[in-house]
Amino acid sequence: MANYEEVFRKVVAHAKEYGFIFQSSELYDGLGAVYDYGPNGVELKNNIRDYWWKSMVNMNDNIVGLDSAIFMHPATWKASGHVDAFNDPLIDNKDSKKRYRADVLIEEHVARIESKIEKEVKKAAKRFGDSFDEEQFVSTNPRVVGYKEKCTSIMQRFAQAMNDNDLVDVKALIEELGIVCPFSGTKNWTDVRQFNLMFKTQMGSTADGATDLYLRPETAQGIFVNFLNVQKTARMKLPFGIAQTGKAFRNEIVARQFIFRMREFEQMEMQFFVRPGQEMKWYEHWKESRMQWHLSLGIDKEQFRFHDHDNLAHYANAACDIEFKFPFGFKELEGIHSRTDFDLKSHQEHSGRKVQYFDPEINESYVPYVVETSIGLDRMFLTILSNSYQEEEVNGENRLVLSIPPMLSPVKAAILPLTKKDGLPEKAKEILKSLQYDFNCQYEEKDSIGKRYRRQDAIGTPYCITVDHQSLENHTVTLRDRDTMQQERIAIEQLHRLISKKVGLNRD
RNA sequence: GCGAGUGUAGCUCAGGGGUAGAGCAUCACCUUGCCAAGGUGAGGGUCGUGGGUUCAAAUCCCAUCACUCGCUCCA
Numbered sequence: 001m002a003n004y005e006e007v008f009r010k011v012v013a014h015a016k017e018y019g020f021i022f023q024s025s026e027l028y029d030g031l032g033a034v035y036d037y038g039p040n041g042v043e044l045k046n047n048i049r050d051y052w053w054k055s056m057v058n059m060n061d062n063i064v065g066l067d068s069a070i071f072m073h074p075a076t077w078k079a080s081g082h083v084d085a086f087n088d089p090l091i092d093n094k095d096s097k098k099r100y101r102a103d104v105l106i107e108e109h110v111a112r113i114e115s116k117i118e119k120e121v122k123k124a125a126k127r128f129g130d131s132f133d134e135e136q137f138v139s140t141n142p143r144v145v146g147y148k149e150k151c152t153s154i155m156q157r158f159a160q161a162m163n164d165n166d167l168v169d170v171k172a173l174i175e176e177l178g179i180v181c182p183f184s185g186t187k188n189w190t191d192v193r194q195f196n197l198m199f200k201t202q203m204g205s206t207a208d209g210a211t212d213l214y215l216r217p218e219t220a221q222g223i224f225v226n227f228l229n230v231q232k233t234a235r236m237k238l239p240f241g242i243a244q245t246g247k248a249f250r251n252e253i254v255a256r257q258f259i260f261r262m263r264e265f266e267q268m269e270m271q272f273f274v275r276p277g278q279e280m281k282w283y284e285h286w287k288e289s290r291m292q293w294h295l296s297l298g299i300d301k302e303q304f305r306f307h308d309h310d311n312l313a314h315y316a317n318a319a320c321d322i323e324f325k326f327p328f329g330f331k332e333l334e335g336i337h338s339r340t341d342f343d344l345k346s347h348q349e350h351s352g353r354k355v356q357y358f359d360p361e362i363n364e365s366y367v368p369y370v371v372e373t374s375i376g377l378d379r380m381f382l383t384i385l386s387n388s389y390q391e392e393e394v395n396g397e398n399r400l401v402l403s404i405p406p407m408l409s410p411v412k413a414a415i416l417p418l419t420k421k422d423g424l425p426e427k428a429k430e431i432l433k434s435l436q437y438d439f440n441c442q443y444e445e446k447d448s449i450g451k452r453y454r455r456q457d458a459i460g461t462p463y464c465i466t467v468d469h470q471s472l473e474n475h476t477v478t479l480r481d482r483d484t485m486q487q488e489r490i491a492i493e494q495l496h497r498l499i500s501k502k503v504g505l506n507r508d
Numbered sequence: 509g510c511g512a513g514u515g516u517a518g519c520u521c522a523g524g525g526g527u528a529g530a531g532c533a534u535c536a537c538c539u540u541g542c543c544a545a546g547g548u549g550a551g552g553g554u555c556g557u558g559g560g561u562u563c564a565a566a567u568c569c570c571a572u573c574a575c576u577c578g579c580u581c582c583a
Contacts, residue, residue: 013519013520016519017518017519017533023575028574029515029556029557029573029574029575030574030575031574032574032575081583082583090509090580090581091580092509092510092579092580100580101580101581190509190510193509197581197582217583218583220583250582256576256577261582309583315583316583319583332582335583337583339583372583374583394543395543397543397544398544399543399544416542418541418542419540419541447544447545448540448541448542448543448544448545449541449542449543449544450541450542450543450544451543451544451545452543452544453542453543453544454543454544455544457543457544458544466542468541468542478542480542480543485543487542487543
């Protein structure tokens with residue numbers, strides 16, 4: 001594991017040194033868990049996004065795109081469940097230094113009382129034998145009734161306190177119940193604090209007339225609230241999908257592991273709408289299809305695995321992750337969720353509008369079911385980066401190469417005059433002009449040719465084109481392959497076709 | 509938020525009360541010309557920030573900020 005950490009350290013340092021990723025606001029000592037993409041980083045990121053968009057939207061005639069705004073009506077987040085689910089009251093035990101969710105502590109306490117009720121019931125059942133009437137017992141036995149009342153009053157008080165945002169009373173409740181920390185066994189608690197996982201902001205320039213808004217914590221809701229607009233205007237028939245990429249914001253309590261967990265990050269999501277009852281078929285379809293997408297990038301199959309969720313979120317009836325083996329272990333890269341009709345139905349209820357689809361095949365209107373594929377663009381970036389980073393030995397010397405899939409490489413080709421005289425730079429610049437319209441190219445004449453090759457290796461450029469004296473005579477150049485370091489001499493006219501074949505999406 | 513660690517040049521780090529250092533990187537010139545680190549020279553730091561002790565603080569003390577790691581959360 002120490003070795004993995006070492007590799008990860010190097011990847012992070014490399015990302016900075018070669019202009020892929022900088023920490024946000026570094027000039028001011030940095031801003032935690034926020035990162036900026038540098039000149040090479042933005043190219044790679046754009047290429048990943050393009051590749052996703054092409055394969056999801058352009059290659060599927062039943063998927064269309066959308067770019068919804070980051071600001072959304074605040075009711076959206078009530079409907080989606082985020083307002084409730086993203087507000088956790090937390091409390092620390094000062095002795096054990098452990099942190100707990102206050103609601104969980106209280107619920108566990110209630111659960112203990114409930115188990116006492118069960119014990120009483122069992123005991124009674126034994127005592128009364130066949131004539132035992134559980135319902136009657138539970139409603140009449142004074143001890144059980146007392147327990148039940150206690151549970152109800154605790155939960156009511158807790159609900160009331162949460163509703164009033166009265167965290168002082170939540171703490172008082174915990175103290176009154178005598179809840180102790182399982183580790184230290186003490187009641188030495190801090191105050192209860194609320195963690196807001198959504199970022200709040202205001203719309204409207206005057207303080208008193210402003211409306212509280214949230215920065216969206218996921219892009220999906222923009223798709224759901226536009227379901228009718230898109231379906232009608234693009235004349236889509238079920239099953240069909242809506243895809244969107246964009247920024248999302250989460251106030252993570254801790255943010256670690258470089259760009260794996262960021263406060264501001266970018267998602268690539270596709271929500272696929274299906275007839276109720278067909279969701280599992282499509283869930284399986286997208287599970288398979290998304291895994292194939294990852295494998296199409298040439299990454300080793302062993303680096304991925306599925307992880308099925310046991311504890312499903314409130315909206316899902318099936319969910320799995322595609323995990324990638326990051327340098328710090330297998331971690332979630334993409335989620336495929338069968339979200340049922342939860343979201344659309346909830347928006348229907350909250351908005352008071354009909355969010356339904358009339359299905360001409362069965363002559364019926366219904367709220368569609370949704371299968372979601374949701375991948376973190378930044379996580380995909382880290383996947384590509386950490387998977388590409390390689391150190392190898394060449395003639396007793398280290399070579400550092402990013403073996404990025406060529407279609408994703410920030411720079412497709414470097415054009416290098418062997419020397420910076422005798423008209424070689426001019427010839428090289430001619431070639432640059434002929435290629436740079438279609439490919440992101442770099443021209444370099446500084447330093448020895450070997451040094452330039454290695455610099456290009458370090459940013460993952462698949463091709464180096466070297467212009468030498470022979471080029472002036474017969475219009476040929478050498479084309480060096482990043483991975484094999486082999487060179488072949490080819491006609492300048494062939495360059496465009498060869499590079500296109502290697503870096504294009506269509507490999508035929 | 510708690511605990512531990514770190515903060516000196518673009519990067520990696522040395523220096524632990526007395527004029528701020530090295531290697532690499534950068535820039536210029538020379539040399540070489542197909543797999544990085546040849547020669548000469550140059551630029552670059554009020555040692556994270558603020559305060560204190562001292563004749564004197566990068567160095568000792570206090571505070572503060574940021575980052576890293578662990579714990580709590582994570583569709």
